[in-house]
Amino acid sequence: MWDICIIGGGASAMAAAITAASENPGLSICVLEKKDALGKKLAATGNGKCNLTNAGCPNVRQTLEFFSSMGIVTRTDEQGRIYPYSQQARDVVYGMIRQMKALGIRTRTGCTAERISRVPGGFQIAFGGGEELSAKRVLLAAGGKAAPQFGTSGDGYTLAKQMGHTITRLSPVLTALDVKEDFRLLKGIRMKASVGLWKDETLISQEEGEVQFTAEGLSGICVFDLSRFVKFEPGEAFSEGIGRYGIRLDFLPHMDLRQVEAFLDERCGIPGLKAKELLLSILPSILAERLLSAAQINGDVQAAQVTEEKLRILAGLLKGWKLTLSGVKGWKTAQCTSGGVELSEIDERTMESRLAPGFYFAGEIIDYDGPCGGFNLQNAWETGIKAGKAMAASL
Ligand SMILES: Cc1cc2nc3c(=O)[nH]c(=O)nc-3n(C[C@H](O)[C@H](O)[C@H](O)COP(=O)(O)OP(=O)(O)OC[C@H]3O[C@@H](n4cnc5c(N)ncnc54)[C@H](O)[C@@H]3O)c2cc1C
Structure with a gap:
């Protein structure tokens, strides 16, 4: 023995x-x-x-x-x-x-x-x-x-x-999260942001770091860390529970909403700046286009012509782009077990x-x-x- x-x-x-x-x-x-x-x-x-x-x-x-x-x-x-x-x-x-x-x-x-x-x-x-x-x-x-x-x-x-x-x-944790929104065009983007995990209307956890966009959703260390907090009630089916979770991406975490609004207003004063250039050097162009289109801003007009209301919507998206979770990547890619x-x-x-x-x-x-x-x-x-x-x- x-x-x-x-x-x-x-x-x-x-x-x-x-x-x-x-x-x-x-x-x-x-x-x-x-x-x-x-x-x-x-x-x-x-x-x-x-x-x-x-x-x-x-x-x-x-x-x-x-x-x-x-x-x-x-x-x-x-x-x-x-x-x-x-x-x-x-x-x-x-x-x-x-x-x-x-x-x-x-x-x-x-x-x-x-x-x-x-x-x-x-x-x-x-x-x-x-x-x-x-x-x-x-x-x-x-x-x-x-x-x-x-x-x-x-x-x-x-x-x-x-x-x-x-x-x-x-459940699999330290893994990527899938979202309902179509992310195929955003695949491959990497950028620093603050990412919040929300359940219903409550913030569960927030992380800041490099976010990687995949064809199905988001990855990166800060997203992995949030995956630990996606939990279900006893007996709650995954398909029901997952839709209660959402992600909010804050691309300018060092500014508050008012500051972002003021910043956009100021940019509108740059001579000759087109609306599609409002987020130039702030977001990768494909992501900028996505947010401008969500704010219903026509990229071809002069930035100075964009209405106050649309600028407010754009500022809101930069500070908290809302996404709905559709899944958590499974055991094969997870780094840990909860x-x-x-x-x-x-x-x-x-x-x-x-x-x-x-x-x-x-x-x-x-x-x-x-x-x-x-x-x-x-x-x-x-x-x-x-x-x-x-x-x-x-x-
Ligand atoms: C890709 C990846 C990257 C990671 N990076 C980090 C990191 O950088 N830092 C960090 O802190 N954590 C990291 N982790 C997590 C960390 O590796 C694990 O939490 C840790 O290895 C767990 O140690 P363990 O001894 O419990 O199990 P493991 O290291 O998983 O070892 C368990 C062993 O048991 C063996 N085994 C299973 N069933 C049987 C059986 N029936 N009979 C005999 N043998 C069996 C398996 O083959 C395996 O070798 C990472 C995980 C992954 C997948």
Whole structure:
């Protein structure tokens, strides 16, 4: 019987294995990974640069010490996002695998855990091909459902349920949003704006940053962050709930509405300026045309001839172009899962199950999701380190 078996070979699993082996070097530890290599998702994080944590996370120091102990050096950008100094995610994966080997941790890739049950003194795990192994402690670190191309297709929830755990409502987050309006001509535009997510007539959350227009809607980090707040009532169908959400784009967040109105009035005084040039150097021309047409302004007349009323409408559109949500991009493109193993069923100091002593959780499988910026990997390291310490101390 193994001392510790870890299901999943991603970020949290590797952090837990390294911690447990470092704390208690005599332990026999095995890591089972479904894909043909460990850390495939980790290698793709942060556009291949791996935004591994954030200076604003309360336990960032522990994470940095953890990485520094295996020779991984980091750098912090102006927004507090922390990356390996080389900005190469594969260096983090390599460094962790190297450390695991040095600590004698056994890994088995191409191995999908399918069933888990209790046996005297521990647990039995059945994996593909009718094989089984048993372990005194088990850590379930199989991730969520986001980005299944990296092995995370939601198996972990099935295994957690086999141990009696509850799974809260799951949805893809940190993903692009689709809108009802026709965006085909706007595809490819990128520009800084403030983006508000509204539900009915209430502002839910607001972010500022670079917005990317896609053929179906909006993308970009600030939009990803808003996707975390698109939630449905219990029993509410997606098709009903989604239409209650809207986006308002503010293209001039540093000015209030009055200032934008005054600014447009002033521009109308520029000699010879055509109406279609009113937004010249403010918005990309295709987007400017779209807003001018929504304000029913004929681009070919002189700007000075545009009526006050139409200028007010244009100012309103610049400060809050209203769009209606039609969808949230699905699991394949999402970076994270909202929902997961019910938190009250886990002892958050040790990550041990309150329902099945000896059984632990770490990473995205638990009901936690954070914004972009390193918060989700921080959750993986933090919960992995806690579980690794607790498992090692319990043996
Ligand atoms: C494209 C992308 C970019 C991202 N960028 C960032 C970023 O820059 N910063 C950040 O903080 N977060 C980022 N994230 C989120 C972050 O990667 C995850 O939250 C984090 O990896 C979760 O860690 P984990 O250990 O829970 O699971 P994962 O790292 O997802 O690992 C789970 C592992 O379990 C394996 N597995 C699943 N089922 C089984 C089974 N039945 N048997 C055996 N093995 C199994 C999977 O193959 C997988 O390797 C990104 C996510 C994506 C998809």
